Amino acid sequence: MSWGGFPAAAWHWSRSLRFRLLVVTVVGVAVAVVLAGLVLSGLFREHVQRQFEATLLQQLDQVTARLEFDGQGQPVVAAQALSDPRWLKPYSGLYWQVDAMAPDGRSRVGVLRSRSLWDTSLVLQADALTDGAVHVHEVVGPQGAPLLVLERTVRAEGVDAARWRLIVAADLQATQAATAQFTRVLGLSLLVLLALLAAAAWAQVAVGLKPLQALQRGLQDVQQARTTQLQGAFPAEVQPLVNDFNAVLTRNAEVVERARTQAGNLAHALKTPLSVLENAARAPAATDGAVMAALVHEQVQMAQRHIDWHLARSRVAASVHLPGQRTALEPVVAGLVRVMNKVHAGRGVDITVGLPEAPLFFAGEAQDLQEMLGNLLDNACKWARSSVRVQAHIDGGQPLQMVVSVEDDGPGIGTAQRALALERGVRLDETVPGTGLGLAIVQELAALYAGRLDLQSSELGGLRAALSLPAARQALPQ
Template sequence: MTRVRWTRSLRFRLLAATLVALALALLLAGWGLAGLFRQHVMRQFETSLTQQLDQLTARLEFDAAGQPQIDPQTLSDPRWHKPYSGLYWQIDQVSRNGQARSSVLRSRSLWDTRLELHPDDLADGALHAHEGIGPQGAAVLMLERTVRPDEQPEARWRLVVAANTQDSLQAVARFNGVLATSLLVLGLLLVLAALAQVAVGLSPLRALQRALAQVREGQAARLQGQFPAEVQPLIDDFNGVLERNAEVVARARTHAGNLAHAIKTPLAVLGQAAAQSLQASPGDPALARLVQEQVATARRHIDWHLARSRAAAAQRLPGLRTPLAPVAAGLVRVMQRVHAARALRIDTTGVPDALAFAGEEQDLQEMLGNLLDNACKWARTTVRISATGTADGLCVAVEDDGPGIDEAARDAVLARGVRMDETVPGSGLGLAIVNELAQLYGGQLRLRSSELGGLRVTLSLPMAA
């Protein structure tokens, strides 16, 4: 799962592509620079050695017998005279076929050794450079040239100069070390720059994530903020989807309301006719009472399905936020007027002002109103409302000091139409409506015993920031 998640990460893809490109570029740059420097050093080394060979050629003379001679004092470099100094010269006589050679003269720096040359045949005056092994097993670069004296055109002489390559190779190695360190530091700086570039480049996505969180938590109804031109079309399209969704929900709710109003009006007429019939014919009230009961049942079902449809639409609508404290205070005022004769004490001090419900205000009023109404019906003297915000969402508790409900019967009262006491007014739909609305919002309803002695109803709902 971790591997799949990383491969789907845009940050990982950008960094991986950048790091691979940087690594290839730095490796190619290091290889190219190291090769160019080595080539330059060896070219300079060969140029210096060519000058030495030119000097040796210029000092070459022949005696009366046609043998080559070189006055060592005419050679300017003191390394010619120091044994194993790293700079050597040698003159060989070449046979007519160019294959056999014999050493005739050599520099004092060669001491008791001689340069071993390849058996190659060169044109007169041509240069030939090759690597070989010199005195004491040191690696040397050799330059050869074949000359013919004017006095003896048939004789051929091979002039050779050689120099140790150790110093040049060490210079190349030092340069490669410095180059590798420099490229490593440059690579680290480029990696940091790539990290900064990715962070800055993806910062609009983090801003978009925060804007989406505000919509999800009910702090905004649409995406708000400044975004780059490449992201702004996506923001506009998403806001358009949110607006169209809100319009569809609003139209659906309006149609549902209109339908409910259209149905409630004939029901009201039927109820009024049944009441008038009951007053006009008190001796035969069965039909009128039947009509009244059916009208009341139809009204309860209409209210039930309206609440369901409203919650089902609202629980998927982003940007909803309803403060809890004002709704609770308004419902308490209503309950105090409805139950004024009983002088109930309704405590709302446990409801913080900062808590908010991520849903429609009408749904919160429906749920909390039913819970308060039930608590007030059964309470003796006190009803208490409290609320807390947790990691799981908003938790609202309504308690009373009434008789409570047995634990075995608590699940049954959440079913539609079940009433624990027929003497208490009600339809048996209150807790069932609250339970189903809470479930539509992803919450739940729990019944427990209260510290006040009665029932404690806990309502879990999504919380808005």
């Protein structure tokens, strides 16, 4: 079973984006349709009422124009002079009447009335009317029919106390029926419109969320190893998410591949010292103990060096993309110089440091900076005759780089051999102790930080190792 293209087990109305969008849209449309129906129905009813009142007012004006007074001040209306034949038809739905208004507020109902009223009269509640003013009422008329009534008062000329109320009334049933019919048709029309809009909302939600189904299928393909990336064309709103997810997949694949490579490299690197130790263990018992101890010590150091190197690479690979890392250069250099002065104290090497006054900061971890500069300084001190120099400056390019150079006055390395010196395990001079990993470690760690190591000729006569690393922007001089 499925619902809208999604498995039934994975769908629940409380968590369904499709359901939420559809409910919000339908509820909003329903509220708008109901309000529109109420407004339109009210406007139509008001319009019909105004039209009806306007027509009835014309009838009132006509009766008022035909009203005359005889010599005794009594009202007379020439019924034959009225134009509408409904005045003469009993209970036709159109009526007029004249009431006498006494000074004490009492009235005589139906002094004159239209033939259409037959033997009935219109009874209205007492109403304070100024002369000429028109009031509108709704009352129950002959045969229980609802009537709309317009009334006004007039005075007979020359008779100050005589006031007369003219009444014109019309049946509201036809108007109410027309209004009810309009409301029914309007309601049915709006109900059909609501159904169509709900269907359109469903189609809109289905079409709008369809790319999520394609995204789900793509994720299933990745999960089931049918592909390594999300494939297909997605809308502009979804494509950035797909791109970011593919970037994460690529990053994870690189991490896995790098882990496999590092594991293989470490295993390969440990084969040599392990083989040497195995061969030494199989040697005759007459082997000198001191020689054996030196051999074991040397091979263990080499194995430890390989392990430290791979651990350092793993640590850098995990932290190189973390934001906000910042390590001051000067304390790291000062600490390494003190160590090198102690390690190489017997050789009389003079280490000079020339850093700018403005502090420089490496955009990375202090341990990694110590690893790289420590290897360069140790290598320079091993080969220097008497002098080693450390300098640093900012390269203002993009991205911002910090260049640290370590120079010595030793024999240097020829141009043809510099690339070879950067390879792992290669030692250009076997007479100098080492593992051949120092420069290779520096190069690979720098590469992980998007930096580089360049070997050049030094003004001191030996080698100049220029290490370019990312610099924290806060380190720029103000």
